[in-house]
Amino acid sequence: MVTTRTELQWTRVAALSDVAPGEAKGVRLADGRSIALFNVDGRIYATDNQCPHMGYPLTRGAVRHGILTCDWHGRSFDLEGGGCFNYECDDLQTFPVDVRQDQIWIQLGDAKYKRRDEHLRLLWEGLLSEDRWTISKAIALLLKG
Secondary structure, eight states: OOOOOOOOOOEEEEEEGOTTTTTEEEOTTSSEEEEEEEEETTTEOOOOOBBBOOBBBGGGSEEETTTEOOOTTTEEEEETTTOOSSSSSSOOOEEEEETTTTTEEOOOOOOOOOOOHHHHHHHHHHHHHHOHHHHHHHHHHHHHH
8 A cells, every 4th residue: 555645835935034023024925825924023923914804914913922913903813823813703824834044934735725615605695684895805705715
């Protein structure tokens, strides 16, 4: 019996010097995704740069004690695992980080769109309630897919 192990690919996204201590930086990947990098007390964190609530750029947010807060609607996320601390909020996608030779590498994992059914359900709820914000959010999430 042959066992095949697929290693997840690491992607270099920035130089360590590009993200000053206490600062955030957005980087655009070749596939168009925007990733947020945060330097918190010398440790680098990587997340999706769009708030899962309404898509606001998280590099504009504030970080305190390892908690990232979106400046738009105040949703808060754990930088380590992406868990949302507020109701009506999806968790934030985070990525493993490795710093090698002063370069920041992240492990993107499986980029397959896994939440299509959930986002279609959100669109349906918005259409039924005639809630334009919910409809807009669902369409944006589906397009981002």
